[in-house]
Amino acid sequence: METLKQKTVADLVTENIKTAHIFKKHGIDFCCGGGVSIERACEKKGLDVASLEEELIQALTEHDRTYNYKSWQADFLTDHIINVHHTYVEENSPLLLQYAERVMKVHGHHYTELVEINELVKSIVGELASHMKKEELILFPFIKKMKNAQKEGHTLPRPAFGTVNNPIAMMEDEHEHAGELFRQIELLSNKYTPPESACNTYKAFYAKLEEFENDLHLHVHLENNILFPKAKQLEKAVLQ
Numbered sequence: 256m257e258t259l260k261q262k263t264v265a266d267l268v269t270e271n272i273k274t275a276h277i278f279k280k281h282g283i284d285f286c287c288g289g290g291v292s293i294e295r296a297c298e299k300k301g302l303d304v305a306s307l308e309e310e311l312i313q314a315l316t317e318h319d320r321t322y323n324y325k326s327w328q329a330d331f332l333t334d335h336i337i338n339v340h341h342t343y344v345e346e347n348s349p350l351l352l353q354y355a356e357r358v359m360k361v362h363g364h365h366y367t368e369l370v371e372i373n374e375l376v377k378s379i380v381g382e383l384a385s386h387m388k389k390e391e392l393i394l395f396p397f398i399k400k401m402k403n404a405q406k407e408g409h410t411l412p413r414p415a416f417g418t419v420n421n422p423i424a425m426m427e428d429e430h431e432h433a434g435e436l437f438r439q440i441e442l443l444s445n446k447y448t449p450p451e452s453a454c455n456t457y458k459a460f461y462a463k464l465e466e467f468e469n470d471l472h473l474h475v476h477l478e479n480n481i482l483f484p485k486a487k488q489l490e491k492a493v494l495q
Contacts, residue, residue, distance in 0.1 A: 264296050286456045329489060394419075
């Protein structure tokens with residue numbers, strides 16, 4: 256029986272497009288040069304095949320877990336959003352930008368929508384980086400401060416921004432704009448459907464775009480529908 260490391264890079268990407276992102280991260284060509292075994296590809300790159308196998312197995316076996324987010328305390332929820340969703344955006348944005356630029360340069364002359372998609376990706380990545388910093392430096396610390404005050408049974412003076420509703424409204428506006436940019440990408444990409452003749456890099460780009468949008472949907476849902484209402488309730492309880 257063929258082991259994972261004996262499979263070719265191209266075959267594994269064909270079986271599960273998620274593995275393409277791991278090969279891309281390690282500089283392994285899964286497109287034109289994907290006909291070599293994973294073991295041989297690691298030798299050529301000086302990579303530890305066992306470590307790469309672990310990453311690939313994780314990608315092949317990972318599944319979504321269901322949590323009762325609504326039952327979580329606001330301070331725990333802010334940590335979860337940063338550790339899971341902000342980290343996801345930070346780790347995957349460089350890869351998304353590389354894919355967008357590469358696919359546009361190779362295929363943009365024929366599939367002209369890729370030029371616009373590349374610009375939209377750059378806008379989304381830039382806006383999300385700024386958005387997350389505002390959450391991490393201003394809004395989330397204040398939410399944790401309010402939760403701590405509630406636990407200790409004391410009140411807080413009003414913050415410089417007056418009420419938590421103000422930064423929340425700004426974050427919700429930015430969420431809506433990011434969603435609109437992704438709606439444009441979804442339309443331009445025919446709901447992330449690559450052409451029949453698309454190479455593996457093209458397919459990987461659209462798969463990563465869809466994954467990125469799906470993560471953003473959950474990210475925004477956790478904030479707009481669970482965290483922000485909790486923050487507004489906290490403010491009523493602890494602000495002087």
